[in-house]
Amino acid sequence: GAVVSQHPSRVICKSGTSVKIECRSLDFQATTMFWYRQFPKKSLMLMATSNEGSKATYEQGVEKDKFLINHASLTLSTLTVTSAHPEDSSFYICSAVTSGRAFSEQFFGPGTRLTVL
Amino acid sequence: AQKITQTQPGMFVQEKEAVTLDCTYDTSDPSYGLFWYKQPSSGEMIFLIYQGSYDQQNATEGRYSLNFQKARKSANLVISASQLGDSAMYFCAMREGYNQGAQKLVFGQGTRLTINP
Numbered sequence: 001g002a003v004v005s006q007h008p009s010r011v012i013c014k015s016g017t018s019v020k021i022e023c024r025s026l027d028f029q030a031t032t033m034f035w036y037r038q039f040p041k042k043s044l045m046l047m048a049t050s051n052e053g054s055k056a057t058y059e060q061g062v063e064k065d066k067f068l069i070n071h072a073s074l075t076l077s078t079l080t081v082t083s084a085h086p087e088d089s090s091f092y093i094c095s096a097v098t099s100g101r102a103f104s105e106q107f108f109g110p111g112t113r114l115t116v117l
Numbered sequence: 118a119q120k121i122t123q124t125q126p127g128m129f130v131q132e133k134e135a136v137t138l139d140c141t142y143d144t145s146d147p148s149y150g151l152f153w154y155k156q157p158s159s160g161e162m163i164f165l166i167y168q169g170s171y172d173q174q175n176a177t178e179g180r181y182s183l184n185f186q187k188a189r190k191s192a193n194l195v196i197s198a199s200q201l202g203d204s205a206m207y208f209c210a211m212r213e214g215y216n217q218g219a220q221k222l223v224f225g226q227g228t229r230l231t232i233n234p
Contacts (some may be wrong), residue, residue: 044224046221046223105167108164109161110159
């Protein structure tokens with residue numbers, strides 16, 4: 001099956017710093033990637049949809065300037081949490097969809113646990 | 118309005134028994150897809166099974182089957198012969214539409230399944 005990786009798997013940072021999370025599709029090209037956020041014991045909430053070569057589409061309530069998304073290639077999307085604060089601590093998961101297939105499966109990365117001190 | 122509802126926060130089942138996890142959904146789009154994912158404590162999202170709104174038969178994948186009742190808008194997951202390794206969080210999700218752009222998933226609140234030996 002298709003593999004999606006995320007890096008780093010865990011990150012601890014100080015309040016006010018920026019953190020970049022990478023999402024890579026390892027064995028397929030992903031025209032669309034999604035970024036989700038999950039609080040402890042809660043469901044996944046979609047933050048944004050990232051399309052290769054274009055600006056990301058953010059869900060209502062998600063701050064674009066806070067969560068910068070770049071999808072520069074068909075295999076890489078990055079999420080940068082700018083000026084992170086403790087309330088940004090969460091589990092961030094990306095997923096990728098292959099092109100040309102409607103109703104295709106989303107392949108999820110293993111997630112990144114962010115802790116902001 | 119909640120699009121995906123999972124009414125069972127937690128389920129406890131004896132090993133080797135069958136278990137049904139409930140999921141109801143709400144949509145006015147005639148074209149949609151329903152998914153079940155398993156999330157163990159490691160955090161990764163594992164795809165289990167998919168049901169399309171136009172599929173005539175209930176989906177099955179090994180020990181997993183989806184009891185799709187379209188008129189009731191329910192898509193319950195049935196796990197037969199449960200195993201200790203089935204203990205995890207289970208999420209029902211829906212995708213609306215049938216085109217390349219309709220890839221967003223909406224997740225339910227999740228059900229924590231615990232298999233007792």
